[in-house]
Amino acid sequence: MGATKPEEAGPDEAGFEEMVAAFRAREQQLLHDKDQMKEKFAKLLLGEDMSGGGTGVSSALALSNAITNLAASVFGEQSRLEPMSPERKARWRKEMNWLLSVTDHIVELVASHQKNKDGSDMEIMVTKQRKDLLMNIPALRTLDRMLIDCLDAFKDQTEFYYLSKDAPDSERRRRDDKWWLPTVKVPQDGLSEAARRNLQVQKECVTQVLKAAMAINAQLLSEMDIPESYIESLPKNGRASLGDSIYKSITDEFFDPDHFLASMDLSSDHKILDLKNRVEASIVIWKRKMNHKDSKSWGSGVSIEKRELFEERVETILHLIKHRFPGLPQSSLDITKIEYNKDVGQAVLESYSRILESLAHTVLSRIEDVSQADFLTQGQADSNPVKEDIRPVSPRNDSESTNGMTLSDLLTWGADQNESEEQTETVAEAPRENDQRHLQKLNMLINVTHRFN
Incomplete structure (x- = not known):
């Protein structure tokens, strides 16, 4: 008998292998x-002090720094309007899930009802994620996904492109304020109508994400305690903080916040931030004096009504600064609050909302670059539509300042003035399913958060 051949693996066995x-x-x-997660959380537990000497920062600050550093390493400058690579996207989602998992264990006791075997009801206390985390973590995750989806919307576009570093200097020439970014190029006759519609829809979506992230971050910072170290560093009165000229303008009988800002030198981020620091310091000084009812520090000639009026004016100025310059670095007060904050939950929410705000502002700037290149190609005047979208038309009073606004208010704020007849017609002509889905998500986010507020 001849030798039998070994049986080959069947399709089922190959599939099993x-x-x-x-x-x-x-x-x-x-x-x-698992090993990566252990290493990351070991650093957090040591407060970034790998020597184990106990000189590390608090757990809240360590977690805040971890989220900030992760965003910086994943997103970087985001110098181009293009989707994230699958590797970066996977790393972002994975490591953010690790860091956010801490909030699952920040709970509070709430009353609940339990049904006994005999049919009777008994009230018991159960643990539930803390209310601010339960409300804001899903909202921030939604904003996060929407931003990444907006970048993904430019995946298959072929109309605009970026020049390489080897391109001639004459072609790579940019405005002085963005000399380090690659130059964007569009066709000689400009973008197509479909590309412009997509650019407009994504700009509106990212603008709303920016407003939502700003609202959440502003609310969180307002809830953080002011550290004693900041209070001790303040001058004795608001006039010393503002300076004589600014103080005179604010306390003048006729005061217009738009005219005031127009008269100030706001030509650089440094000067804008200096004004913001002065205004915030004066607000803290005056609020403390109002609470302590220290009439001597104000002078005998200043009535309570005048004090409230001056405080309202500086609040209005601060509100305008925050929303006209959303990409501004953090103020001294904000930095001090974050540094001395001990609440881990607040640290996570603040850092998460801050990096989403920063990313949304960056994406808007990249959209602006493409829009300006298109406008210049068509011979139109240079404009700045992105900044106008997030700029208030009229000053708000103290009751409508950032700290007093709900997330729903901020998301819908400014919608009327931004929707010109031409924009309305353009959006109506772009019934893209993905874009409509994004807007539906945003509306759901507004409604859910409004109920919690």
Whole structure:
């Protein structure tokens, strides 16, 4: 009898082997992720002090720094209007899930009802995620996904492109304020109508994300305690903080905040930030004096009504500064609050909303670059539509300042003045399913957050 040939593996056996190989690869990946997570949380527990000497920062600040550093390493400058690579996107989602998992264990006791076997009801206390985290974490995750989806919307576009570093200097020439960014190029006759519609819809979506992130971040910072170290560094009165000329303008009988800002030198971020620091310091000084009812520090000739009026004016100025210059660095007060904050939940929410605000502002700037290149190609005057979208038309009073506004107010704020007849017609002609889905998500976010507020 001849020798029999070994039986070849059947299709079922081959499929089983592939399944086992995939399972083992997945197991190895999970083990690798576990080791990475252990290393990251070990650093957090040590407060970034790897020597173990106990000189590290607080857990809240360590977690805040971890989220900030992760965003910086993943997004960087985001110098181009293009989707994130799959590797960066996967890393962002994975490591953010690790850092946000801490908030699952920040809970509070709430009353609940339990039904006994005999049918009677009994009130018991159960643990539930803290209310501010329960409300804001899902909202921030939604804003996060919407921003990444907006970048993904430019995946298949072929109309505008960026010049390489090897391009001639004459072609790579940019405005002085953005000399480090790559130059964007559009066709000689400008973008097509479809590309302009997509650019407009994405700009509106990102603008709303920016407003939502700003609202959440402003609310969180307002809830943080002012550290004693900041209070001790303040001058004795608001006039010394503002300076004689600014103080005179604010306390004048006729005061117009738009005219006041127009008269100030706001030609650089440094000068704008200096004004913001002065205004915030004066607000803290005057509020403390109002609370302590220290009439001597104001002078005998200043009535309570005048004090409230001056405080309202500086609040209005601060409100305008924040919304006319959303990409501004953090003020001294904000930095001090974050540094001395001990609440881990607030630290997570503040850092998450801050990096989303920064990313949204960056994406808007990249959209602005493409729009300006298109305008210049068509021979139109240079304009700045992105900044106008997030700029208030009229000053708000103290009751409508950032700290007093709900997320729903901020998301819908300025919608009327931004919707010209031409924009309305343009949006109506762009029934893209993905864009409509984004707007529906945003409306749902507004409604849910409004109920919590």
